[in-house]
Amino acid sequence: MKIVVLYGSKPSSNSRELVDTAVRLGHTVVDGPTGDVSSWVSNEGSRFWVGREEVTDADICFLRSYGGGSCEQITRRISLLEHMEFAGIKVINSSYPFRRARDKYATQYTLQVNGVPVPSTYTSESLARAYEMTTKMGEVIYKPILGSMGRGAMKFQDTDLAYNAYRTLDRLHHPLVIQKYVQNPGRDIRVFVVGGEVVGAVYKYLPEHSWKSNVAQGGRMVEESMSDEVLELGLRAAEVIELDYSGVDILEGPEGPVVLEVNASPGWQGIRRATGRDYAKMIVEYGVSQVE
Ligand SMILES: Nc1ncnc2c1ncn2[C@@H]1O[C@H](COP(=O)(O)OP(=O)(O)O)[C@@H](O)[C@H]1O
Ligand SMILES: [Mg+2]
Structure with missing residues:
Protein backbone atom coordinates (compact mmCIF):
# COMPACT_ATOMS: atom_id res chain seq x y z
CA MET A 1 0.00 0.00 0.00
CA LYS A 2 0.99 3.61 -0.34
CA ILE A 3 1.12 5.35 2.99
CA VAL A 4 1.64 9.02 3.80
CA VAL A 5 2.88 10.10 7.24
CA LEU A 6 2.41 13.78 8.10
CA TYR A 7 3.94 15.58 11.07
CA GLY A 8 4.80 19.09 12.30
CA SER A 9 8.02 20.74 11.17
CA LYS A 10 10.14 17.65 11.94
CA PRO A 11 9.26 13.98 12.57
CA SER A 12 9.04 13.00 16.25
CA SER A 13 10.41 9.62 17.27
CA ASN A 14 6.84 8.28 17.04
CA SER A 15 6.39 9.58 13.47
CA ARG A 16 9.75 8.15 12.48
CA GLU A 17 8.73 4.83 13.95
CA LEU A 18 5.47 4.82 12.01
CA VAL A 19 7.45 5.42 8.80
CA ASP A 20 10.00 2.68 9.60
CA THR A 21 7.31 0.21 10.65
CA ALA A 22 5.23 0.77 7.50
CA VAL A 23 8.37 0.28 5.35
CA ARG A 24 9.28 -2.86 7.30
CA LEU A 25 5.78 -4.22 6.67
CA GLY A 26 6.34 -3.78 2.93
CA HIS A 27 4.50 -0.53 2.24
CA THR A 28 5.60 2.47 0.19
CA VAL A 29 5.88 5.51 2.43
CA VAL A 30 6.03 9.23 1.72
CA ASP A 31 6.44 11.51 4.72
CA GLY A 32 6.73 15.21 5.40
CA PRO A 33 5.38 18.20 7.30
CA THR A 34 1.62 18.75 6.91
CA GLY A 35 2.38 22.32 5.85
CA ASP A 36 4.34 20.94 2.86
CA VAL A 37 1.28 19.28 1.33
CA SER A 38 -0.22 20.96 -1.75
CA SER A 39 -3.62 20.17 -3.19
CA TRP A 40 -5.60 20.57 -6.38
CA VAL A 41 -9.38 20.81 -6.73
CA SER A 42 -10.90 20.50 -10.18
CA ASN A 43 -13.87 18.94 -11.93
CA GLU A 44 -11.57 16.14 -13.08
CA GLY A 45 -10.84 15.26 -9.45
CA SER A 46 -8.44 16.06 -6.64
CA ARG A 47 -4.66 15.80 -6.47
CA PHE A 48 -2.19 15.99 -3.59
CA TRP A 49 1.55 16.38 -3.27
CA VAL A 50 3.96 16.09 -0.32
CA GLY A 51 6.64 18.53 -1.45
CA ARG A 52 6.87 17.70 -5.19
CA GLU A 53 5.93 14.05 -4.80
CA GLU A 54 2.42 13.23 -5.89
CA VAL A 55 0.43 11.20 -3.33
CA THR A 56 -3.03 11.32 -4.94
CA ASP A 57 -2.98 7.50 -5.12
CA ALA A 58 -2.16 7.04 -1.41
CA ASP A 59 -4.31 4.55 0.49
CA ILE A 60 -3.69 5.81 4.01
CA CYS A 61 -2.49 9.06 5.54
CA PHE A 62 -1.31 9.00 9.15
CA LEU A 63 -1.79 12.49 10.51
CA ARG A 64 0.43 13.14 13.55
CA SER A 65 0.33 16.95 13.66
CA TYR A 66 -0.96 19.98 11.78
CA GLY A 67 2.30 21.75 12.66
CA GLY A 68 2.57 25.34 13.80
CA GLY A 69 1.38 28.30 11.79
CA SER A 70 -1.10 31.14 11.52
CA CYS A 71 -4.79 30.65 12.08
CA GLU A 72 -5.18 30.78 8.26
CA GLN A 73 -2.49 28.14 7.65
CA ILE A 74 -3.98 25.78 10.21
CA THR A 75 -7.44 26.36 8.71
CA ARG A 76 -6.12 25.22 5.31
CA ARG A 77 -4.44 22.15 6.83
CA ILE A 78 -7.61 21.05 8.65
CA SER A 79 -9.49 21.37 5.35
CA LEU A 80 -6.67 19.70 3.43
CA LEU A 81 -6.98 16.52 5.49
CA GLU A 82 -10.75 16.52 5.07
CA HIS A 83 -10.23 17.02 1.33
CA MET A 84 -7.97 13.96 1.29
CA GLU A 85 -10.68 11.98 3.08
CA PHE A 86 -13.32 13.10 0.59
CA ALA A 87 -10.94 12.09 -2.21
CA GLY A 88 -10.82 8.54 -0.85
CA ILE A 89 -7.63 8.47 1.25
CA LYS A 90 -8.14 6.94 4.70
CA VAL A 91 -6.89 9.63 7.09
CA ILE A 92 -5.90 8.36 10.55
CA ASN A 93 -6.82 10.11 12.74
CA SER A 94 -9.59 11.72 10.78
CA SER A 95 -9.20 15.49 10.31
CA TYR A 96 -12.10 16.94 12.32
CA PRO A 97 -11.93 14.45 15.21
CA PHE A 98 -8.17 15.13 15.29
CA ARG A 99 -8.86 18.87 15.51
CA ARG A 100 -11.43 18.32 18.24
CA PRO A 117 -17.77 12.29 33.07
CA VAL A 118 -15.30 15.21 32.96
CA PRO A 119 -13.95 17.77 35.46
CA SER A 120 -15.91 21.05 35.44
CA THR A 121 -14.25 23.48 33.06
CA TYR A 122 -14.83 27.19 32.53
CA THR A 123 -13.69 29.07 29.43
CA SER A 124 -13.69 32.79 28.80
CA GLU A 125 -11.87 35.55 26.99
CA SER A 126 -12.73 37.97 29.79
CA LEU A 127 -10.13 38.48 32.47
CA ALA A 128 -12.70 39.94 34.89
CA ARG A 129 -15.15 37.08 34.48
CA ALA A 130 -12.42 34.42 34.67
CA TYR A 131 -11.18 35.94 37.93
CA GLU A 132 -14.72 36.07 39.32
CA MET A 133 -15.36 32.43 38.46
CA THR A 134 -11.97 31.36 39.89
CA THR A 135 -12.90 32.80 43.29
CA LYS A 136 -15.88 30.40 43.30
CA MET A 137 -14.13 27.30 41.93
CA GLY A 138 -11.57 26.63 44.67
CA GLU A 139 -8.34 25.03 43.51
CA VAL A 140 -8.09 25.39 39.72
CA ILE A 141 -5.86 24.54 36.81
CA TYR A 142 -5.30 26.84 33.86
CA LYS A 143 -4.74 24.76 30.71
CA PRO A 144 -3.50 25.99 27.36
CA ILE A 145 -6.32 25.17 24.92
CA LEU A 146 -3.82 23.39 22.61
CA GLY A 147 -1.45 22.08 25.29
CA SER A 148 0.32 18.74 25.50
CA MET A 149 2.91 16.91 27.63
CA GLY A 150 1.71 18.88 30.65
CA ARG A 151 3.45 21.99 29.32
CA GLY A 152 2.04 25.35 30.31
CA ALA A 153 -0.69 24.07 32.63
CA MET A 154 -0.66 25.90 35.99
CA LYS A 155 -2.37 25.09 39.28
CA PHE A 156 -3.63 27.87 41.56
CA GLN A 157 -4.78 27.86 45.16
CA ASP A 158 -4.38 31.61 45.40
CA THR A 159 -6.89 33.54 43.26
CA ASP A 160 -4.64 36.60 42.98
CA LEU A 161 -1.76 34.55 41.64
CA ALA A 162 -4.28 33.18 39.15
CA TYR A 163 -5.36 36.73 38.28
CA ASN A 164 -1.81 37.81 37.49
CA ALA A 165 -1.26 34.78 35.27
CA TYR A 166 -4.61 35.31 33.48
CA ARG A 167 -3.73 38.95 32.84
CA THR A 168 -0.50 37.98 31.08
CA LEU A 169 -2.21 35.18 29.15
CA ASP A 170 -5.01 37.52 28.11
CA ARG A 171 -2.48 40.06 26.80
CA LEU A 172 -0.98 37.26 24.70
CA HIS A 173 -4.49 36.52 23.33
CA HIS A 174 -4.75 33.12 24.96
CA PRO A 175 -8.29 32.04 25.81
CA LEU A 176 -8.70 31.22 29.49
CA VAL A 177 -9.50 27.54 30.01
CA ILE A 178 -9.88 26.92 33.72
CA GLN A 179 -10.59 23.52 35.21
CA LYS A 180 -11.42 22.37 38.71
CA TYR A 181 -8.53 20.50 40.27
CA VAL A 182 -9.63 16.92 40.94
N1 LIG B 1 -8.36 18.70 36.58
C1 LIG B 1 -7.25 18.08 36.98
N2 LIG B 1 -7.09 17.71 38.29
C2 LIG B 1 -5.96 17.09 38.72
N3 LIG B 1 -4.91 16.83 37.93
C3 LIG B 1 -4.99 17.19 36.63
C4 LIG B 1 -6.16 17.82 36.09
N4 LIG B 1 -5.96 18.07 34.77
C5 LIG B 1 -4.74 17.61 34.50
N5 LIG B 1 -4.13 17.07 35.59
C6 LIG B 1 -2.79 16.47 35.61
O1 LIG B 1 -2.01 17.10 34.60
C7 LIG B 1 -1.65 16.17 33.57
C8 LIG B 1 -1.72 16.86 32.20
O2 LIG B 1 -3.03 17.25 31.92
P1 LIG B 1 -3.76 16.92 30.55
O3 LIG B 1 -5.13 17.49 30.60
O4 LIG B 1 -3.64 15.45 30.26
O5 LIG B 1 -2.93 17.78 29.50
P2 LIG B 1 -1.65 17.45 28.55
O6 LIG B 1 -2.18 17.53 27.17
O7 LIG B 1 -0.65 18.52 28.83
O8 LIG B 1 -1.18 16.05 28.89
C9 LIG B 1 -2.62 15.02 33.73
O9 LIG B 1 -2.09 13.81 33.22
C10 LIG B 1 -2.83 14.98 35.24
O10 LIG B 1 -1.74 14.33 35.89
MG1 LIG C 1 -2.38 14.30 28.96
Whole structure:
Protein backbone atom coordinates (compact mmCIF):
# COMPACT_ATOMS: atom_id res chain seq x y z
CA MET A 1 0.00 0.00 0.00
CA LYS A 2 0.99 3.61 -0.34
CA ILE A 3 1.12 5.35 2.99
CA VAL A 4 1.64 9.02 3.80
CA VAL A 5 2.88 10.10 7.24
CA LEU A 6 2.41 13.78 8.10
CA TYR A 7 3.94 15.58 11.07
CA GLY A 8 4.80 19.09 12.30
CA SER A 9 8.02 20.74 11.17
CA LYS A 10 10.14 17.65 11.94
CA PRO A 11 9.26 13.98 12.57
CA SER A 12 9.04 13.00 16.25
CA SER A 13 10.41 9.62 17.27
CA ASN A 14 6.84 8.28 17.04
CA SER A 15 6.39 9.58 13.47
CA ARG A 16 9.75 8.15 12.48
CA GLU A 17 8.73 4.83 13.95
CA LEU A 18 5.47 4.82 12.01
CA VAL A 19 7.45 5.42 8.80
CA ASP A 20 10.00 2.68 9.60
CA THR A 21 7.31 0.21 10.65
CA ALA A 22 5.23 0.77 7.50
CA VAL A 23 8.37 0.28 5.35
CA ARG A 24 9.28 -2.86 7.30
CA LEU A 25 5.78 -4.22 6.67
CA GLY A 26 6.34 -3.78 2.93
CA HIS A 27 4.50 -0.53 2.24
CA THR A 28 5.60 2.47 0.19
CA VAL A 29 5.88 5.51 2.43
CA VAL A 30 6.03 9.23 1.72
CA ASP A 31 6.44 11.51 4.72
CA GLY A 32 6.73 15.21 5.40
CA PRO A 33 5.38 18.20 7.30
CA THR A 34 1.62 18.75 6.91
CA GLY A 35 2.38 22.32 5.85
CA ASP A 36 4.34 20.94 2.86
CA VAL A 37 1.28 19.28 1.33
CA SER A 38 -0.22 20.96 -1.75
CA SER A 39 -3.62 20.17 -3.19
CA TRP A 40 -5.60 20.57 -6.38
CA VAL A 41 -9.38 20.81 -6.73
CA SER A 42 -10.90 20.50 -10.18
CA ASN A 43 -13.87 18.94 -11.93
CA GLU A 44 -11.57 16.14 -13.08
CA GLY A 45 -10.84 15.26 -9.45
CA SER A 46 -8.44 16.06 -6.64
CA ARG A 47 -4.66 15.80 -6.47
CA PHE A 48 -2.19 15.99 -3.59
CA TRP A 49 1.55 16.38 -3.27
CA VAL A 50 3.96 16.09 -0.32
CA GLY A 51 6.64 18.53 -1.45
CA ARG A 52 6.87 17.70 -5.19
CA GLU A 53 5.93 14.05 -4.80
CA GLU A 54 2.42 13.23 -5.89
CA VAL A 55 0.43 11.20 -3.33
CA THR A 56 -3.03 11.32 -4.94
CA ASP A 57 -2.98 7.50 -5.12
CA ALA A 58 -2.16 7.04 -1.41
CA ASP A 59 -4.31 4.55 0.49
CA ILE A 60 -3.69 5.81 4.01
CA CYS A 61 -2.49 9.06 5.54
CA PHE A 62 -1.31 9.00 9.15
CA LEU A 63 -1.79 12.49 10.51
CA ARG A 64 0.43 13.14 13.55
CA SER A 65 0.33 16.95 13.66
CA TYR A 66 -0.96 19.98 11.78
CA GLY A 67 2.30 21.75 12.66
CA GLY A 68 2.57 25.34 13.80
CA GLY A 69 1.38 28.30 11.79
CA SER A 70 -1.10 31.14 11.52
CA CYS A 71 -4.79 30.65 12.08
CA GLU A 72 -5.18 30.78 8.26
CA GLN A 73 -2.49 28.14 7.65
CA ILE A 74 -3.98 25.78 10.21
CA THR A 75 -7.44 26.36 8.71
CA ARG A 76 -6.12 25.22 5.31
CA ARG A 77 -4.44 22.15 6.83
CA ILE A 78 -7.61 21.05 8.65
CA SER A 79 -9.49 21.37 5.35
CA LEU A 80 -6.67 19.70 3.43
CA LEU A 81 -6.98 16.52 5.49
CA GLU A 82 -10.75 16.52 5.07
CA HIS A 83 -10.23 17.02 1.33
CA MET A 84 -7.97 13.96 1.29
CA GLU A 85 -10.68 11.98 3.08
CA PHE A 86 -13.32 13.10 0.59
CA ALA A 87 -10.94 12.09 -2.21
CA GLY A 88 -10.82 8.54 -0.85
CA ILE A 89 -7.63 8.47 1.25
CA LYS A 90 -8.14 6.94 4.70
CA VAL A 91 -6.89 9.63 7.09
CA ILE A 92 -5.90 8.36 10.55
CA ASN A 93 -6.82 10.11 12.74
CA SER A 94 -9.59 11.72 10.78
CA SER A 95 -9.20 15.49 10.31
CA TYR A 96 -12.10 16.94 12.32
CA PRO A 97 -11.93 14.45 15.21
CA PHE A 98 -8.17 15.13 15.29
CA ARG A 99 -8.86 18.87 15.51
CA ARG A 100 -11.43 18.32 18.24
CA ALA A 101 -9.04 16.21 20.30
CA ARG A 102 -6.26 18.82 19.98
CA ASP A 103 -8.64 21.37 21.49
CA LYS A 104 -9.09 20.75 25.22
CA TYR A 105 -12.31 22.75 25.34
CA ALA A 106 -13.97 20.92 22.42
CA THR A 107 -12.90 17.56 23.88
CA GLN A 108 -14.52 18.31 27.24
CA TYR A 109 -17.93 19.39 25.93
CA THR A 110 -18.06 16.59 23.35
CA LEU A 111 -17.35 14.02 26.06
CA GLN A 112 -19.82 15.59 28.45
CA VAL A 113 -22.79 15.82 26.04
CA ASN A 114 -22.19 12.14 25.28
CA GLY A 115 -22.42 11.16 28.92
CA VAL A 116 -18.69 10.78 29.65
CA PRO A 117 -17.77 12.29 33.07
CA VAL A 118 -15.30 15.21 32.96
CA PRO A 119 -13.95 17.77 35.46
CA SER A 120 -15.91 21.05 35.44
CA THR A 121 -14.25 23.48 33.06
CA TYR A 122 -14.83 27.19 32.53
CA THR A 123 -13.69 29.07 29.43
CA SER A 124 -13.69 32.79 28.80
CA GLU A 125 -11.87 35.55 26.99
CA SER A 126 -12.73 37.97 29.79
CA LEU A 127 -10.13 38.48 32.47
CA ALA A 128 -12.70 39.94 34.89
CA ARG A 129 -15.15 37.08 34.48
CA ALA A 130 -12.42 34.42 34.67
CA TYR A 131 -11.18 35.94 37.93
CA GLU A 132 -14.72 36.07 39.32
CA MET A 133 -15.36 32.43 38.46
CA THR A 134 -11.97 31.36 39.89
CA THR A 135 -12.90 32.80 43.29
CA LYS A 136 -15.88 30.40 43.30
CA MET A 137 -14.13 27.30 41.93
CA GLY A 138 -11.57 26.63 44.67
CA GLU A 139 -8.34 25.03 43.51
CA VAL A 140 -8.09 25.39 39.72
CA ILE A 141 -5.86 24.54 36.81
CA TYR A 142 -5.30 26.84 33.86
CA LYS A 143 -4.74 24.76 30.71
CA PRO A 144 -3.50 25.99 27.36
CA ILE A 145 -6.32 25.17 24.92
CA LEU A 146 -3.82 23.39 22.61
CA GLY A 147 -1.45 22.08 25.29
CA SER A 148 0.32 18.74 25.50
CA MET A 149 2.91 16.91 27.63
CA GLY A 150 1.71 18.88 30.65
CA ARG A 151 3.45 21.99 29.32
CA GLY A 152 2.04 25.35 30.31
CA ALA A 153 -0.69 24.07 32.63
CA MET A 154 -0.66 25.90 35.99
CA LYS A 155 -2.37 25.09 39.28
CA PHE A 156 -3.63 27.87 41.56
CA GLN A 157 -4.78 27.86 45.16
CA ASP A 158 -4.38 31.61 45.40
CA THR A 159 -6.89 33.54 43.26
CA ASP A 160 -4.64 36.60 42.98
CA LEU A 161 -1.76 34.55 41.64
CA ALA A 162 -4.28 33.18 39.15
CA TYR A 163 -5.36 36.73 38.28
CA ASN A 164 -1.81 37.81 37.49
CA ALA A 165 -1.26 34.78 35.27
CA TYR A 166 -4.61 35.31 33.48
CA ARG A 167 -3.73 38.95 32.84
CA THR A 168 -0.50 37.98 31.08
CA LEU A 169 -2.21 35.18 29.15
CA ASP A 170 -5.01 37.52 28.11
CA ARG A 171 -2.48 40.06 26.80
CA LEU A 172 -0.98 37.26 24.70
CA HIS A 173 -4.49 36.52 23.33
CA HIS A 174 -4.75 33.12 24.96
CA PRO A 175 -8.29 32.04 25.81
CA LEU A 176 -8.70 31.22 29.49
CA VAL A 177 -9.50 27.54 30.01
CA ILE A 178 -9.88 26.92 33.72
CA GLN A 179 -10.59 23.52 35.21
CA LYS A 180 -11.42 22.37 38.71
CA TYR A 181 -8.53 20.50 40.27
CA VAL A 182 -9.63 16.92 40.94
CA GLN A 183 -8.31 15.33 44.14
CA ASN A 184 -6.71 12.03 43.17
CA PRO A 185 -4.69 9.14 44.57
CA GLY A 186 -1.37 10.44 43.17
CA ARG A 187 -1.67 8.73 39.84
CA ASP A 188 -3.79 8.81 36.74
CA ILE A 189 -4.48 6.36 33.99
CA ARG A 190 -3.57 6.14 30.30
CA VAL A 191 -5.74 3.86 28.21
CA PHE A 192 -4.39 3.27 24.71
CA VAL A 193 -7.14 2.42 22.24
CA VAL A 194 -6.67 1.14 18.68
CA GLY A 195 -9.73 0.42 16.53
CA GLY A 196 -12.22 0.10 19.39
CA GLU A 197 -9.96 -2.13 21.50
CA VAL A 198 -7.87 -1.40 24.58
CA VAL A 199 -4.34 -2.41 23.57
CA GLY A 200 -2.58 -0.98 26.64
CA ALA A 201 -3.56 0.47 30.01
CA VAL A 202 -1.15 1.81 32.59
CA TYR A 203 -1.12 3.87 35.75
CA LYS A 204 0.93 7.08 35.54
CA TYR A 205 2.37 7.85 38.96
CA LEU A 206 3.03 11.49 39.81
CA PRO A 207 6.66 12.52 40.19
CA GLU A 208 7.51 13.71 43.69
CA HIS A 209 7.18 17.46 43.24
CA SER A 210 4.56 17.76 40.54
CA TRP A 211 0.82 17.37 40.09
CA LYS A 212 1.28 16.37 36.43
CA SER A 213 1.73 12.72 35.60
CA ASN A 214 2.97 13.17 32.01
CA VAL A 215 6.04 11.09 31.18
CA ALA A 216 7.55 14.34 29.87
CA GLN A 217 7.15 15.75 33.41
CA GLY A 218 8.77 12.78 35.11
CA GLY A 219 5.62 10.62 35.53
CA ARG A 220 6.19 6.88 35.82
CA MET A 221 4.09 4.41 33.81
CA VAL A 222 3.36 1.04 35.37
CA GLU A 223 1.20 -1.73 33.97
CA GLU A 224 -1.15 -3.03 36.65
CA SER A 225 -4.56 -4.61 36.47
CA MET A 226 -7.34 -2.09 36.11
CA SER A 227 -11.09 -2.05 36.68
CA ASP A 228 -13.42 -2.77 33.77
CA GLU A 229 -15.14 0.54 34.53
CA VAL A 230 -11.97 2.49 33.70
CA LEU A 231 -11.22 0.47 30.56
CA GLU A 232 -14.78 0.91 29.30
CA LEU A 233 -14.59 4.62 29.99
CA GLY A 234 -11.42 4.81 27.86
CA LEU A 235 -13.13 2.97 25.01
CA ARG A 236 -16.21 5.16 25.26
CA ALA A 237 -14.14 8.38 25.21
CA ALA A 238 -12.25 7.24 22.08
CA GLU A 239 -15.54 6.32 20.43
CA VAL A 240 -17.23 9.63 21.27
CA ILE A 241 -14.33 11.68 19.87
CA GLU A 242 -14.34 9.33 16.82
CA LEU A 243 -10.64 8.53 16.83
CA ASP A 244 -9.17 5.42 15.16
CA TYR A 245 -6.46 5.29 17.80
CA SER A 246 -5.94 7.41 20.88
CA GLY A 247 -4.48 7.76 24.34
CA VAL A 248 -7.14 8.56 26.92
CA ASP A 249 -6.16 10.21 30.22
CA ILE A 250 -8.40 9.29 33.14
CA LEU A 251 -8.25 10.48 36.74
CA GLU A 252 -9.84 8.61 39.64
CA GLY A 253 -11.67 11.44 41.39
CA PRO A 254 -13.72 11.41 44.60
CA GLU A 255 -16.93 10.98 42.57
CA GLY A 256 -15.52 8.32 40.26
CA PRO A 257 -13.30 8.38 37.19
CA VAL A 258 -13.26 11.47 34.93
CA VAL A 259 -11.68 11.88 31.49
CA LEU A 260 -9.05 14.63 31.31
CA GLU A 261 -8.23 14.40 27.64
CA VAL A 262 -8.19 12.18 24.58
CA ASN A 263 -4.91 12.38 22.68
CA ALA A 264 -5.26 12.07 18.90
CA SER A 265 -1.53 11.59 18.34
CA PRO A 266 -0.46 9.89 21.53
CA GLY A 267 3.19 9.05 22.02
CA TRP A 268 3.92 5.42 22.89
CA GLN A 269 7.54 5.42 24.07
CA GLY A 270 6.54 5.38 27.77
CA ILE A 271 3.70 2.88 27.47
CA ARG A 272 5.84 0.61 25.29
CA ARG A 273 8.54 0.54 27.96
CA ALA A 274 5.86 -0.31 30.55
CA THR A 275 4.02 -2.97 28.55
CA GLY A 276 6.51 -4.21 25.94
CA ARG A 277 3.98 -3.97 23.09
CA ASP A 278 4.65 -2.65 19.57
CA TYR A 279 2.19 0.23 19.23
CA ALA A 280 3.48 1.50 15.87
CA LYS A 281 2.89 -1.95 14.38
CA MET A 282 -0.61 -2.16 15.84
CA ILE A 283 -1.49 1.26 14.40
CA VAL A 284 -0.11 0.54 10.91
CA GLU A 285 -1.78 -2.88 10.80
CA TYR A 286 -5.06 -1.40 11.96
CA GLY A 287 -4.86 1.29 9.23
CA VAL A 288 -4.17 -1.32 6.57
CA SER A 289 -7.09 -3.47 7.79
CA GLN A 290 -9.40 -0.48 7.26
CA VAL A 291 -8.65 -0.11 3.56
CA GLU A 292 -8.16 -3.74 2.49
N1 LIG B 1 -8.36 18.70 36.58
C1 LIG B 1 -7.25 18.08 36.98
N2 LIG B 1 -7.09 17.71 38.29
C2 LIG B 1 -5.96 17.09 38.72
N3 LIG B 1 -4.91 16.83 37.93
C3 LIG B 1 -4.99 17.19 36.63
C4 LIG B 1 -6.16 17.82 36.09
N4 LIG B 1 -5.96 18.07 34.77
C5 LIG B 1 -4.74 17.61 34.50
N5 LIG B 1 -4.13 17.07 35.59
C6 LIG B 1 -2.79 16.47 35.61
O1 LIG B 1 -2.01 17.10 34.60
C7 LIG B 1 -1.65 16.17 33.57
C8 LIG B 1 -1.72 16.86 32.20
O2 LIG B 1 -3.03 17.25 31.92
P1 LIG B 1 -3.76 16.92 30.55
O3 LIG B 1 -5.13 17.49 30.60
O4 LIG B 1 -3.64 15.45 30.26
O5 LIG B 1 -2.93 17.78 29.50
P2 LIG B 1 -1.65 17.45 28.55
O6 LIG B 1 -2.18 17.53 27.17
O7 LIG B 1 -0.65 18.52 28.83
O8 LIG B 1 -1.18 16.05 28.89
C9 LIG B 1 -2.62 15.02 33.73
O9 LIG B 1 -2.09 13.81 33.22
C10 LIG B 1 -2.83 14.98 35.24
O10 LIG B 1 -1.74 14.33 35.89
MG1 LIG C 1 -2.38 14.30 28.96
